[in-house]
Amino acid sequence: MSAPAAVARPIGPRGAGERDSHLVAIPVRTRLISAGDDLLGIVADAIEGIARPGDVLAVSETAVAIAQGQAIAAETIRPSKLAYAMARRSDPLATVNQPESLQLVIDRAGVWKVLFAGVMHAAGRVAGRRGMFYEILGSDIAALDGYTGTLPPFERTIVFAPLEPERVASEIAERTSVACAIVDANDLGRAKVLGASPGLDVPAVERALARNPHGNGDEQTPIVVLKWRGIGRSPLLA
Numbered sequence: 001m002s003a004p005a006a007v008a009r010p011i012g013p014r015g016a017g018e019r020d021s022h023l024v025a026i027p028v029r030t031r032l033i034s035a036g037d038d039l040l041g042i043v044a045d046a047i048e049g050i051a052r053p054g055d056v057l058a059v060s061e062t063a064v065a066i067a068q069g070q071a072i073a074a075e076t077i078r079p080s081k082l083a084y085a086m087a088r089r090s091d092p093l094a095t096v097n098q099p100e101s102l103q104l105v106i107d108r109a110g111v112w113k114v115l116f117a118g119v120m121h122a123a124g125r126v127a128g129r130r131g132m133f134y135e136i137l138g139s140d141i142a143a144l145d146g147y148t149g150t151l152p153p154f155e156r157t158i159v160f161a162p163l164e165p166e167r168v169a170s171e172i173a174e175r176t177s178v179a180c181a182i183v184d185a186n187d188l189g190r191a192k193v194l195g196a197s198p199g200l201d202v203p204a205v206e207r208a209l210a211r212n213p214h215g216n217g218d219e220q221t222p223i224v225v226l227k228w229r230g231i232g233r234s235p236l237l238a
Helices: 018-022 039-046 061-067 081-088 099-109 111-126 132-137 165-176 202-208
Strands: 023-028 056-060 071-073 157-160 179-185 191-196 223-228
Touching: 039 056, 039 061, 039 165, 056 061, 056 165, 061 157, 061 165, 061 179, 081 099, 081 111, 099 111, 099 157, 111 132, 165 179, 165 191, 179 202, 191 202
Parallel strands: 056 179
Antiparallel strands: 023 223, 056 223, 071 157, 179 191
């Protein structure tokens, strides 16, 4: 039996023109996803009777990573003095405002690279350029999500990037006959497609998800079905 879906939400025009006004997002609830779960089966069951060919499935990258076991309890990490010091000076909404998360970045990138990124970030802010810390560290920092606002029992769990998101998206699309994207979305107006099945217009999907219909709290809706209610082919399909 499929999980109940939330009410469809019009996405409305958002930088891509009037055509986006005919797109709606339907967040779909699932049971709590845990390490080792059959994600393909969960998605297929959840969207039964909701999604059809021509729609687009947007699956949260956090759900994919958790199912793959790509997560670690914050209590198992022992932050260094450097991690504590730098975390205190970071943006309150940043992943690295948590010393445990920042320690993982230090472990991946190395102390000197993180220190260099911190110095360049401070210098960039003085010069009116933001985001240098993330530009320099790149994939070393993009590969994890902090634990703030995550659904229990994962509120103290740090989640890494999912493995092979392109492959996962293609397997979900093959299983469900619905195009799929694995998406990293947040409440700051940003959405990034990490992997997509063939035939998707990735920038269009990212625009459609900029308002994060997945939700980052207790919504328990790691799947969003994007439906096109206009005439002709969905603008999300290439």
